[in-house]
Amino acid sequence: MPRINVSWTPAVGENPTGHRIHAGPVSGLYTEVSGDFAMPLTSGYIDVSAAGTWYLAVAPYDASGYEGMYSDEFTATAGTAPMGTLVLARVA
Amino acid sequence: MWWLLLLLSLVAGSAWGATITASSCSAVDVQTAITAASNGDTVSVPACAATTWTTSVTIPNSKGITLQGAGAVNTRITDGVVGAPALIINMASGNSLTRVTGFTFDQAGTKTSSGGYYGATIGITGSGLNSFRFDANSLINVNVRGIAYVSGSGAAISGVVDTNVFTAPYPAGVQMFFLQSATQVSTGLANDPANGAFARPWTPGGAEGFFIEDNTFTYGYVNDDVLTGRGGTRFIFRYNTITGTSFAIHGADSGGYRGFIGFEVYRNTFQTPRTAYWFRYRSGTGVTWGNTATSAGTIGANTFAIYRACLTQNAIWASTGGGTGLCDGSNTWDQNTVGANGWRCLDQSGSLFGVAMGSGATAMPNYNWLNTGNATERPFAAYDHDPGVCTRDTDHLQANRDYYNYTASFDGTSGVGSGTKASMPATCTAGVAYWVTDEGYWNSKQAGADGVLYKCTATNTWTLHYVPYPYPHPLRSGLSPPTSPAGN
Numbered sequence: 001m002p003r004i005n006v007s008w009t010p011a012v013g014e015n016p017t018g019h020r021i022h023a024g025p026v027s028g029l030y031t032e033v034s035g036d037f038a039m040p041l042t043s044g045y046i047d048v049s050a051a052g053t054w055y056l057a058v059a060p061y062d063a064s065g066y067e068g069m070y071s072d073e074f075t076a077t078a079g080t081a082p083m084g085t086l087v088l089a090r091v092a
Numbered sequence: 093m094w095w096l097l098l099l100l101s102l103v104a105g106s107a108w109g110a111t112i113t114a115s116s117c118s119a120v121d122v123q124t125a126i127t128a129a130s131n132g133d134t135v136s137v138p139a140c141a142a143t144t145w146t147t148s149v150t151i152p153n154s155k156g157i158t159l160q161g162a163g164a165v166n167t168r169i170t171d172g173v174v175g176a177p178a179l180i181i182n183m184a185s186g187n188s189l190t191r192v193t194g195f196t197f198d199q200a201g202t203k204t205s206s207g208g209y210y211g212a213t214i215g216i217t218g219s220g221l222n223s224f225r226f227d228a229n230s231l232i233n234v235n236v237r238g239i240a241y242v243s244g245s246g247a248a249i250s251g252v253v254d255t256n257v258f259t260a261p262y263p264a265g266v267q268m269f270f271l272q273s274a275t276q277v278s279t280g281l282a283n284d285p286a287n288g289a290f291a292r293p294w295t296p297g298g299a300e301g302f303f304i305e306d307n308t309f310t311y312g313y314v315n316d317d318v319l320t321g322r323g324g325t326r327f328i329f330r331y332n333t334i335t336g337t338s339f340a341i342h343g344a345d346s347g348g349y350r351g352f353i354g355f356e357v358y359r360n361t362f363q364t365p366r367t368a369y370w371f372r373y374r375s376g377t378g379v380t381w382g383n384t385a386t387s388a389g390t391i392g393a394n395t396f397a398i399y400r401a402c403l404t405q406n407a408i409w410a411s412t413g414g415g416t417g418l419c420d421g422s423n424t425w426d427q428n429t430v431g432a433n434g435w436r437c438l439d440q441s442g443s444l445f446g447v448a449m450g451s452g453a454t455a456m457p458n459y460n461w462l463n464t465g466n467a468t469e470r471p472f473a474a475y476d477h478d479p480g481v482c483t484r485d486t487d488h489l490q491a492n493r494d495y496y497n498y499t500a501s502f503d504g505t506s507g508v509g510s511g512t513k514a515s516m517p518a519t520c521t522a523g524v525a526y527w528v529t530d531e532g533y534w535n536s537k538q539a540g541a542d543g544v545l546y547k548c549t550a551t552n553t554w555t556l557h558y559v560p561y562p563y564p565h566p567l568r569s570g571l572s573p574p575t576s577p578a579g580n
Contacts, residue, residue, distance in 0.1 A: 067569060
């Protein structure tokens with residue numbers, strides 16, 4: 001699955017448990033979600049179902065898992081191959 | 093280190109504000125504390141024996157504050173105000189959130205419908221997206237109306253009413269919510285600039301509207317309904333439990349007001365709804381899905397209705413140039429499609445009218461699926477006022493044009509289907525819809541997919557159409573959005 005890497009800045013003065021990334025093929029309509037990225041992480045990724053342009057937003061969540069207000073929407077393009085994959089090379 | 097302490101104090105001040113404690117539960121002391129509070133502060137109201145307010149307490153639109161009782165069991169206010177609400181919440185864009193939590197408001201069964209908020213104990217006015225939250229309160233012994241939102245501006249507003257308890261034990265007609273965004277149309281039915289609510293698009297799944305979720309409503313008598321109103325309002329009613337009454341909203345058929353714009357009603361649980369009807373929409377368009385009703389008796393039908401189709405009941409509409417006021421092809425505020433007896437009628441279900449009434453209406457059908465009464469699917473139909481006498485109401489509201497119902501054996505040609513994405517038919521007729529159960533993650537109370545709606549926008553072309561707004565409403569977590577998001 002193509003991967004989109006995402007970064008964000010947590011809201012000042014609040015204490016979310018973490019953040020999730022939502023993505024969809026249409027502005028404002030999100031069909032896919034990432035895993036949880038617990039604080040203090042401020043970046044993460046979402047594996048989307050197809051290559052192409054995606055509309056995304058980042059949401060904080062609390063200890064109950066309930067999400068707060070979504071960030072402004074932004075776009076990103078997912079390639080045809082997974083991105084950011086770590087390749088381990090054998091050292092002779 | 094002084095600069096660090098200063099920074100922390102500034103951050104703390106902006107995020108949490110100060111707390112001001114009212115000297116008592118009296119209206120005077122609570123109003124004094126509110127007046128002393130600044131934007132972002134909390135006004136704490138102590139526990140007290142039942143205290144009667146005979147004058148209204150107002151949260152002005154110059155500030156957004158939290159008005160916090162000591163819990164609904166402990167801070168009890170009796171509404172003794174004549175001709176006005178006990179509590180008026182006035183909002184404006186740019187303020188902090190206005191929140192009211194932890195009270196019992198007792199209407200005591202003595203209210204009348206006089207005054208600007210139609211007899212409500214809680215009056216809401218003003219504007220602003222994500223501007224208010226009313227939660228963890230009890231609003232009891234309601235005999236007229238519970239919460240009324242009244243605005244003459246038609247400006248955008250949104251907020252959430254959640255986890256409250258509402259009771260209406262009296263035989264009088266009770267509308268627990270009455271929502272009215274725009275003014276009365278009174279200028280000869282010309283395009284009315286005051287009705288700005290109609291200038292903004294309606295998109296199911298969007299952020300604008302009254303979100304009413306996770307409340308319980310208990311009616312002692314099946315008189316009137318949980319929610320109604322008029323004048324360009326939009327609302328989202330979800331995950332509530334309603335005992336002893338039904339759901340119906342006004343249309344552009346009473347008092348010279350226009351109808352609702354849009355609604356979403358889903359995953360509510362009804363016990364013993366009215367036998368006359370379960371749902372009856374007289375205006376507005378949207379989605380109704382996943383609701384359940386149980387009753388030992390008859391569960392009323394689900395209907396769309398246009399009172400102006402066959403009833404000459406509206407004197408104000410008639411006096412402003414409409415003759416009888418009927419939607420029959422003779423009145424300019426309807427679309428008056430040739431040969432269709434007036435269809436599309438102003439603000440009728442399945443249509444969107446903008447500020448401009450008349451010919452500018454566009455199709456926006458209602459979609460209804462998986463609404464079960466005593467475990468049986470309950471489809472919607474046109475309400476026929478007088479069968480065999482006047483057929484205009486059924487002419488104006490037609491299945492697979494103005495509304496689409498769930499179809500268990502969905503093949504893409506009519507109705508609304510439901511199932512996995514892989515089961516969605518490859519072929520489809522424009523207008524039908526399909527609820528995809530294995531996409532969409534908008535409900536953070538549960539793991540797994542929550543569902544999204546696809547619409548067939550052209551022959552054999554499925555387009556993502558509707559994803560419900562995040563649930564629980566994001567204001568309930570109290571978390572602000574992160575900033576500067578970016579992707580590779």
